[in-house]
Amino acid sequence: MGFQNMGLVVSSPATMLTMGNLLSINVVLGALGFFIIVILASRNFHAAVLVAILVVTILALIFDPNVVYTGLISTPPDISSVVGKVDLAGSLNIGLAGIIFSFMIVSLFDSSGTILAVTDKAGLADSQGRFPKMRQALLVDSFSSTLGGLFGTSSVLAYIESSAGVSVGGRTGLTAIVVGLLFLVVIFLSPIAQVVPHYATSGALIYVGILMVSSLTKIKWNDLTEATPAFITALMMPFGFAITEGVALGFISYAVLKICTGRFKEVNLCVVGVATLFILKFIILGH
Numbered sequence: 001m002g003f004q005n006m007g008l009v010v011s012s013p014a015t016m017l018t019m020g021n022l023l024s025i026n027v028v029l030g031a032l033g034f035f036i037i038v039i040l041a042s043r044n045f046h047a048a049v050l051v052a053i054l055v056v057t058i059l060a061l062i063f064d065p066n067v068v069y070t071g072l073i074s075t076p077p078d079i080s081s082v083v084g085k086v087d088l089a090g091s092l093n094i095g096l097a098g099i100i101f102s103f104m105i106v107s108l109f110d111s112s113g114t115i116l117a118v119t120d121k122a123g124l125a126d127s128q129g130r131f132p133k134m135r136q137a138l139l140v141d142s143f144s145s146t147l148g149g150l151f152g153t154s155s156v157l158a159y160i161e162s163s164a165g166v167s168v169g170g171r172t173g174l175t176a177i178v179v180g181l182l183f184l185v186v187i188f189l190s191p192i193a194q195v196v197p198h199y200a201t202s203g204a205l206i207y208v209g210i211l212m213v214s215s216l217t218k219i220k221w222n223d224l225t226e227a228t229p230a231f232i233t234a235l236m237m238p239f240g241f242a243i244t245e246g247v248a249l250g251f252i253s254y255a256v257l258k259i260c261t262g263r264f265k266e267v268n269l270c271v272v273g274v275a276t277l278f279i280l281k282f283i284i285l286g287h
Helices: 002-006 025-042 046-064 094-121 134-150 164-165 173-188 190-195 198-219 226-241 243-260 269-285
Strands: 011-012 015-021
Touching: 002 011, 002 025, 002 198, 015 226, 046 198, 094 134, 094 164, 094 198, 094 269, 134 173, 164 173, 164 198, 173 190, 198 226, 226 243, 243 269
Parallel strands: none
Antiparallel strands: 011 015
């Protein structure tokens, strides 16, 4: 996403992906932001991401004619047309069962995958990679998703970008509370938020990728039944542009490989059940 947002990687009819224009303002400023983050972070400067975004945005205002300052404060839009506009009776239609199931799977595994990755990076997971308070975290996440739906938004889920905060010590609920309060303020400062170009935050996304890829060192690469599902999962998340798709193919390949190689004891019923659910999702919805 970071490479795409800055234009370093673009689509190609011949090779699917190819290098973009390295001399474009997007790539130059996006790369500058990335190097600012990495250099400052390596020097233990906690505000590296914010400084990089600020610097790139200021330079974009000067050199990029597409980035224009339009104001400071704006009244939030009227949301009365979407708040509470739910049709619970209509959702009981059997024709919507597949869609509801798909959203449930996507929300569950987007959240659980993100939470496990971030808590592992924070050092809160145990030796088995398990997060002791996963149930409570998922309850909060599901409540947020439900509340978000009532307010007419897309699913409110945990964000993988939280690992950037975790890397500089943001390991408690106080971090989330502060971020939430700042988002409330941003509602009234939307013109300022809209000034920030996509490539100003691309460096932060790439930095998050660097933080997350370090966990791959824990994989047993000499065991194909372990390495293959991990490899498929890690690659299909960006290629499929969804955490859920990567997790789904990882579960399926893990179950298939363990069962077909006779290592039944290493696969519990939960893994088989989840893999089966993902297969049903692909059969019913095609993706």
